[in-house]
Amino acid sequence: MVDKTGIGGRCVAERGQYFGRHRHLFINTLICSRSSCYVHEMADSVHPALPHLFEILKIIEGGVNLDRTRVRAFSEQLATKLEAEGDSRTADRLRRVIASARTRDLSPARLSPADRLPVDSESRLALADEAVIAPGEAEVVLGAEPDSIVQEFLRFVQSADKLTRHGVGIAPSMLIYGPPGCGKTELGRFVAQQLGLPLLIGRTDSLISSFLGSTAKNLRALFEHASSRPCVLFLDEFDAVAKVRDDQHEVGELKRVVVSLLQNIDALDNKTILLAATNHEHLLDLAVWRRFAFKVHLERPDASTRARLLSRFLGAFASDELVDAMAQVAEGLTGAEIRQVCEGAKRAAILADSDQVNQGDALRRVLRLRSPSTMDSHKPLSERLKQARALAPDALTYRRLAEAFDVSLGHVSNLLRDGGSH
Numbered sequence: 001m002v003d004k005t006g007i008g009g010r011c012v013a014e015r016g017q018y019f020g021r022h023r024h025l026f027i028n029t030l031i032c033s034r035s036s037c038y039v040h041e042m043a044d045s046v047h048p049a050l051p052h053l054f055e056i057l058k059i060i061e062g063g064v065n066l067d068r069t070r071v072r073a074f075s076e077q078l079a080t081k082l083e084a085e086g087d088s089r090t091a092d093r094l095r096r097v098i099a100s101a102r103t104r105d106l107s108p109a110r111l112s113p114a115d116r117l118p119v120d121s122e123s124r125l126a127l128a129d130e131a132v133i134a135p136g137e138a139e140v141v142l143g144a145e146p147d148s149i150v151q152e153f154l155r156f157v158q159s160a161d162k163l164t165r166h167g168v169g170i171a172p173s174m175l176i177y178g179p180p181g182c183g184k185t186e187l188g189r190f191v192a193q194q195l196g197l198p199l200l201i202g203r204t205d206s207l208i209s210s211f212l213g214s215t216a217k218n219l220r221a222l223f224e225h226a227s228s229r230p231c232v233l234f235l236d237e238f239d240a241v242a243k244v245r246d247d248q249h250e251v252g253e254l255k256r257v258v259v260s261l262l263q264n265i266d267a268l269d270n271k272t273i274l275l276a277a278t279n280h281e282h283l284l285d286l287a288v289w290r291r292f293a294f295k296v297h298l299e300r301p302d303a304s305t306r307a308r309l310l311s312r313f314l315g316a317f318a319s320d321e322l323v324d325a326m327a328q329v330a331e332g333l334t335g336a337e338i339r340q341v342c343e344g345a346k347r348a349a350i351l352a353d354s355d356q357v358n359q360g361d362a363l364r365r366v367l368r369l370r371s372p373s374t375m376d377s378h379k380p381l382s383e384r385l386k387q388a389r390a391l392a393p394d395a396l397t398y399r400r401l402a403e404a405f406d407v408s409l410g411h412v413s414n415l416l417r418d419g420g421s422h
């Protein structure tokens with residue numbers, strides 16, 4: 001269906017209101033040329049899986065066109081609908097997100113040069129992505145040591161003026177390092193959220209230019225952009241730009257990049273919060289390493305941190321006993337793997353119309369990641385059971401093993417008691 005209205009953008013809003021009142025949904029794609037406006041109506045009933053698809057599409061459309069007014073208007077419309085349907089919690093959350101956004105108008109014509117993200121002059125790709133992390137959107141679960149470092153960092157940054165007045169001001173910079181999947185990026189998001197500042201994430205792919213000299217230029221442009229307003233500058237995958245200068249294979253350009261990085265870090269004022277994250281801390285140039293006032297090592301979670309991660313990701317879908325058992329079996333898993341286990345188990349529960357994850361299924365998912373050979377059906381069951389039990393004898397009782405391996409309790413006890421002759 002194509003409706004050539006020729007009356008400009010207002011028609012969409014009017015149709016939205018009209019069809020909103022009549023509980024119908026029209027997806028309108030507006031293609032405006034200088035003199036005409038075409039509205040494509042692609043659906044005329046409420047989408048079964050996404051009942052508010054109309055508003056969602058309008059908000060996305062407003063976002064990609066940097067049209068703040070449209071984002072606001074349709075978010076408010078969505079919040080009102082959710083409220084009317086009894087979901088005032090989501091409605092409040094939506095309103096908080098909108099209220100927490102910066103108050104400036106983001107329509108392209110009104111963006112000042114300082115608001116536009118810098119781009120690589122060759123590829124024209126943006127050197128950073130910007131995000132505003134709404135309250136509650138990012139949450140990290142950390143062990144005692146990293147948690148106290150992060151809390152101190154936040155306290156120092158929030159009291160920067162007081163510390164400076166007493167002559168003990170601090171460069172607000174933190175280096176986050178550790179193996180993949182342990183929450184480094186999530187911690188960057190969490191810090192920005194806690195400080196209520198926009199997060200500017202440097203894009204390594206566009207920062208590193210294949211053209212001689214351009215990487216240093218890009219770094220300068222990014223740091224200058226970050227210094228132009230309060231924000232958290234987050235250099236993720238930091239080793240790509242901060243590698244040791246005596247690397248035999250990459251001399252010359254790399255040296256210039258590191259020198260430029262050091263100069264940029266030194267030139268930052270205390271209003272720009274600098275975060276950097278890497279999996280390869282041993283590759284970092286020592287001078288770069290020293291520039292960071294705070295360093296936090298995120299390792300694979302210990303038993304109590306695993307239990308907190310499991311509780312967070314499983315919520316009401318699992319009992320405390322199951323969480324404790326899973327935490328013991330999940331030794332060595334990263335936070336990202338624990339999240340993967342929990343989301344898989346929750347999806348299976350939801351599809352089975354249950355509000356609790358299945359214990360056997362959840363333990364199987366953990367075992368598959370912790371020790372894939374225990375789930376290898378080509379190996380004798382007795383061997384797999386023994387191997388699994390040895391991983392966490394307290395948590396993997398005969399009963400839980402029976403559920404995880406989907407066999408009877410009697411069979412498990414026979415196989416484990418008599419040394420596996422069955």
Ligand SMILES: Nc1ncnc2c1ncn2[C@@H]1O[C@H](COP(=O)(O)OP(=O)(O)OP(=O)(O)O)[C@@H](O)[C@H]1O
Pocket residue numbers: 139140141142179180181182183184185186187278279309334335336337339
């Ligand atoms: N300590 C943690 N607290 C909360 N969530 C975590 C934690 N560790 C991992 N996660 C979850 O795992 C996912 C991956 O984490 P994240 O991207 O922060 O890891 P990373 O350390 O940055 O990994 P990489 O080195 O691969 O970039 C996130 O979506 C996050 O939800």
Ligand SMILES: [Mg+2]
Pocket residue numbers: 184185186236277
């Ligand atoms: Mg990361």
